[in-house]
Amino acid sequence: MIADIWTVTTKEWREYVILRGSARGGLLGLLVFAGFIGVVMPVELGASWVDTPIAIVSAFWLPLVLVLSVIGDSFAGERERHTLETLLATRLPDRAILLGKMAAAVGYGWALTLIATLLGLLAVNLVHGHGRLLLFRPLAGLGIAEVSLLGAALTAGAGGLVSLRSATVREAQQRLSIAVMGVFFGLLIGLQAMPRAWLNRLGEAILGAGEGPLLLVVGLLLGLVDVALLVALAIRFRRARLILD
């Protein structure tokens, strides 16, 4: 099973790189992106980038953007290019196809986020270090690894569900964009509608909880949602249904 998942994952990664035009063009695009997020932003923020939770927040939304750019292609792209049925007609088990595609998207988003974060650390040290080593606190480092992984999995799970039932990549991306906007505006409106006292209490609870417990709660919540999405994907992944769709 592991070998099958790896086969699907590596094929997906090859396609991701080439998706951006060519291997060289794709690499250049990634370098520009990683350069901006990993160099320009941290250099602008200086030492506060390692002292405050900004890097953790950045490590949450960055994989969202990265995974969103590729996840629509996972099933809808195969369907659109007429490769899905052939893939389903192979010996690969359902779980290997599903997990291989999810692992590819999560690995892509997570790895690039970690690379960008390390680049940022290097850049901050070079520009603002002045002879001392600027590092994340261990808990902050752990938080970056945690939220970037779980954030990537969250987007991959939700995007996979949308892609599974979309006829084309464009349709999948449109649905995903609408969903992201819905979540964003929903949160914004929800927070605004919340009574001031509740908001204050929530703020105090977050600030008073301490970094460790907060990361644990966030990790548990995201982890639960990720598992729920993966289970939903496994339930909805039916070869006959995918072919007839």
Add this chain to the structure above:
Amino acid sequence: MIPMGDVGEYDSTMGDVAIRAEHLSREFHGVRAVDDLSFEVPVGIVFGFLGPNGSGKTTTIRLLLGLLEPSVGEAAVLGHDVRREAEAIRLRAGALLEYPGLYDRLTAEANLDFYGRIWHMPANDRRTRIRALLTQFGLWERRDERIGGWSRGMRQKLGIARALMHRPALVFLDEPTAGLDPIAAAALVEDLEALVAGEGVTIFLTTHNLHEAEKLCRRVGVIRSGHLLAVGTTEDLVRSTSGSRVEVIGRGFCERTLHLLEARPEVAGLGLRNGSLWIDLRDDAAVAPLVSLMVGAGVAIEEVRRERASLEEAFISLMEREV
């Protein structure tokens, strides 16, 4: 013994059975796309599954590959039940479906390598097999090209190579020569013949090209609107649907003679073509009484020869008969 339709009975001396379908049916929203199919495909032959567009050929392949579950009936492919052992079927079978199923962004070599890895072929074996297949299909020199810009014919060839990559015991080929030029199509037919002869592979082939089917297939099945109209050897099919045709070359075919012939019970049809007379006989009837009749009516006969109808004629006749 499974009922074999209108034509011929399965010859049990043909060896093991690669595919056995019994009353196989599949319904979509109350409509039966495949209705009560029963047939057998012996191991090591090319079985042609013929029928017009939308007749149920692709649905049958999907059922046999375990991609769709039958509504009614059963089927066993390479000894595995299509409902319970679909993965085991797909492990030993290869398929070229409606589309070649290739990744445009990958090179020809990377495409085949991916499918080789799916079947857990060792790296050395993959390299050897890729070289052999690409050379066989004349694509080796272009192995490093991404296939996005390739012609339909080249993609089709690579699609067939892909289906054969893991040396399957049974290959489903859905219109494999579609999009190929006549030379490439003829070469492919030869390759498939060699494959069956050399490796003992069983091929389940759907095609519209009846000339190709006649050349390749030892047995054929004819399907229309989900119903199996006939199944048997090509000779059986031709004999049972077309009877036999006789061409009479000579002079003096007048209206009266033609009416006399038409009135005979053994004559299914007749007509004049380039000055000679053709007669379709029912049930392989004897020609001699008709020759006597024509001579008596004043026809000067130079030559009488029996013609064998082609599979295409038999197919058309079968379609018309069943309308």
